[in-house]
Amino acid sequence: REKRLTLPPSEITLL
């Protein structure tokens, strides 16, 4: 859980 918090959110791409 702590690891998840350190990961950045992702950008969103429209395909």
Add this chain to the structure above:
Amino acid sequence: PGLLEPTSCLIRVAKSAPTLGIAIEGGANTRQPLPRIVTIQRGGSAHNCGKLKVGHVILEVNGTTLRGKEHRAAARIIAEAFKAKEKDHVDFLVTEFN
């Protein structure tokens, strides 16, 4: 490959419209390690197919795993699968288990 994923499902999307019409988030080294569908646009091929859903996590595209692929690489794989003229469909292996 992919068949070991307990809740995975293969969905074939026919290229029935000029666009695929999905938005994805996620990729390696983000909080969402595999791309997840966040939007399905009305009138796109994915919407016409009727089986892809918001919340589906995409494991493979035409048998190519997206595991370990960063967001832009995963997006490129999906875009190229849709653009490729050799096939009139794109096969997505998806799971609802995140």
